[in-house]
Amino acid sequence: MNRKRNALISAAAAVLSGLLVYGVYMLQLREVQFQETVTVIVPNRFISAGERITADMLGSKKIAKASYVPEMVLEAEEVKGLESVVPLGLNEPLLKWKVDKFRLLPSRSQSTFQIPREYVLSVSNGIRAGDKVMLYLSGEGVESARLFEQPVTVASVKTSANIEIDDTENPNLMSMASGDKEKMYASRRDANGMIDYINLNLTEAQWLELDSLCKTGKSRIVIAYSPQSLDIEQAAGRPEEGP
Structure with a gap:
């Protein structure tokens, strides 16, 4: 009986000893890795x-x-x-x-499309290159709705003279990049010029959907700037895949 008990004790001691040695080994290995x-x-x-x-x-x-x-x-x-x-x-x-690199350029899955003026019902004059904007569908006999769930990037906004709209002394893009909301507001207030041309970075699927809805003339889009568009981008944490 004593021999059996001693054998069990010896076996348990061997197991515990093995576990202890293994634990020390893992700690040493982790230390080496660090x-x-x-x-x-x-x-x-x-x-x-x-x-x-x-x-x-x-x-x-x-x-x-x-x-x-x-x-x-x-x-x-x-x-x-x-x-x-x-x-x-x-x-x-x-x-x-x-x-x-080249943040205003389209990503690998996108192209830059100039939106035909006849497709646009209205566009916020506060929009500048680099902004994220929301697109909304409107028209007679058409249910008004947001066209795309996510905001899209504005590649450029120009006057009829092909001049980029911005405040030259306080460019909006630089203010936006620095997170200076006061300067962003000031650049929109001081910039002059009506937007005649707007270029958006869209995927092929987005452009085809927009074109199919607007080319008949029954539907047009409203392009709106909203600070929430920037919040959506920042909340995502990771930018789109670059060019």
Whole structure:
């Protein structure tokens, strides 16, 4: 009886000893993983949204290999000349989705379409290039409704003289990129010119839907600027896939 009890005790002790050794091994392995580092690119100062990134804005920082994710930038050359989509914090590992090139250009799935004037019932004179706008359908015998669920990007707005509408001393796009709502308001107030041409970045499916609804003349669109459009984009956190 004693021999059986001793055997059970010995077996339990062996199991506990094995678990202890395994636990120590895992802790040591984790420590080694954290000791291994990766050098990533970081801003060496705060960078506002919309700033063009230059070499003097960038530095490097070592982080634990276990903390590295593929979205982190490893070489400064990857982001030099790009534009910050969101504000970038000091010494914060730079993620690829936070920078972009030619933000007013359409994404891979889009094209820039000039909307025919006969398709447009009204367009807010406060709209500027880079804004997100909502499109609404209107017309006799047509139920008024939002045309697309998500806002679309304005590529440009011009007068009949083919001049971009903006306040030259306080461009709206720069104010919007910096998040300065007071300057954004001022640029809309001080800019002059009626919008005759508006270009939107649309997918092929969006353009075909818009064209099929408006080419008969029974339906027209209302193009409206709303601060909520910008909030929708910011709430998404990640920008559209670039060109």
